Amino acid sequence: MLVGIELNKYQAQGDVTNEMVACLHTVAAKRCQASFARLFHYFAPRLRAYALKQMGNDALAMELVQETLTNVWQKAHLFDASKGAPSTWIFTIARNIRFDMLRKQQHRKEDICADDLWPVLCEQTADLAQPELDEQVTLEQVGQLFEALPDKQKQVIEAIYIQGKSQQEVADALGIPLGTVKSRTRLALQRLKEMLSDED
């Protein structure tokens, strides 16, 4: 019996996660207020519990909750389901905002902000200055393999990795949904990786 209860619990958790992923996508794509309200009602009381512990003061705690959820509303397009669950993404936003709030509140003079430390709310672009170490030797190979990609994937990869555009910019330029850009990028990278390991 206990096993059944446990399973139900995990299943329920998975359902909530899937629902929250769908909500974030609709907020990103259509600025859907109902989807955001669902996210808001689920996360606000949870964020408040965290914020009260961290800030030790109700007014500051409320500021942290509001600031976090405002970022969720404004930057839902930066959420990437392939990288983690909505709760992880929202926790990391709250952690970042807490860091900057405490720095201001304590009048600390460090010139280090949360965006430097944790790129949660940065537009993800390929960093040309930073090829992965393992792959430096194979840049030339990658060039050849790139030619072997299907046209649609090549187009997206070229815009992101060669022209340095953000995924959102590529979506706008090609007139396709952001999710499609993300999945094409993922598929193309996966394919390149497979081709590379085949060569080894």
Added chain:
Amino acid sequence: MKIKLHPSDQQLTLFAQGQAAPGESLIISAHVDMCPVCQKRMANVEMALAEQVLTEQSPLPDRQMQDMLAQILATPQASTTPAEVHYLELDGKHFALPRSLQRYASKINGWSHMVGKLWQARVDLGIHGRADFIYMEKGGSVPEHTHRGHELTLVLDGEFSDGKGHYDTGDFICCDGQHTHSPRTDADEGCLVFSVLDQPLHFTSGLARLLNPFSHLFFK
């Protein structure tokens, strides 16, 4: 080429919680930028923290909820712009930096030429202690020293040895009072590191001991 030295689980967890010291956080972040292994570790730590932290609830009064929701919905969607890429320049050489250190490439107060074949550029982070980019030319070395506090070093480009080990690009090295070492590099391209110190170094051998009274000027 594989990164061998990483922050400990404890260092990574404190960093992920936002509880590590700011200078330490910055150098850990730069390592994570360079290290696919630690990017995965971070994702796992953050997932576990989120589960732990966002389980408990502290409900808000209905009216406050409605007000907050309305205020948020009234804000416009933000557009974000990708950051520009900055390079660190020394003597005609250009070094690519990890994402987290990009903003500081333009914030150094110039390079100063130290003893031997060493170059140092202090980064004014406003932290307790100090942070520097240090470049060792081929054959360059830092006099043997130990540490009163902690010295965190991240190899940004090239490689070096210190009599204890050999360190390659991406390696994250922690030293404290128990470590005495004299870093040097024989790599043709030299070696660029980022270093965060909370206390002055303490020089331990030969003539370099004379540096101790001045160690607040040299690497502090």
